[in-house]
Amino acid sequence: MNVAELTKHVKAGEVKEIHFISMEGGSFVIHALMDNKSHPVVNDHGETMHIASVEEGRKTLVNLKGDVQLFLVQPAVYEEMVGQDSTPQASKEPIPLHGNSMGERNN
Template sequence: MNFHELTGHAKAGRIDELNLISLEGGIYLLEARMHGAAHPLNDAHGQALPFRSVEHAREVLHPLSDLGMNLVHWSVHDEMCGMKDTAEEDLRIPIAFRSSRGARVG
């Protein structure tokens, strides 16, 4: 799914959730979930569109800020050798489209 398709699905109310997936090396990929299926966000060449940071994703996805987004870290046990197979869930954290930078405390 490219950004234009993502925007169209979002406006039609077909997107269930957006997940920003954190990968090793400081790379983030976005998936849109519709009807239980994951649809990765791709560039014009059909390749996965990487984001540099959560802030970069917020900037690019600002037109879709009504949807909300989750930051997803896959379970580390999936990547460790010799660990037994468990039903451990991935870490999923809702994140706001607004940054906390510049926010006042107190």
């Protein structure tokens, strides 16, 4: 789905969560969680949209209106070590969708 479709799904209350997923190389991809499935957000060319930062992602989603949670997700790398848990654990931290820019404060 593209950003316009994502906006419609959020407005309809169909999106449970939005994830900014950290990728190797420092970029992020945006996924929407709908019906317990993760749907990547694509650009105008139908390719998975990559964003350089959380702030860029917020700017991309600035027109989203609705009750949806945003999470920063950092997948764990699987380590094959004796005695380690065989299930990789990802980090999933809630962040505000429409937060202040870096350095700005609410007074």
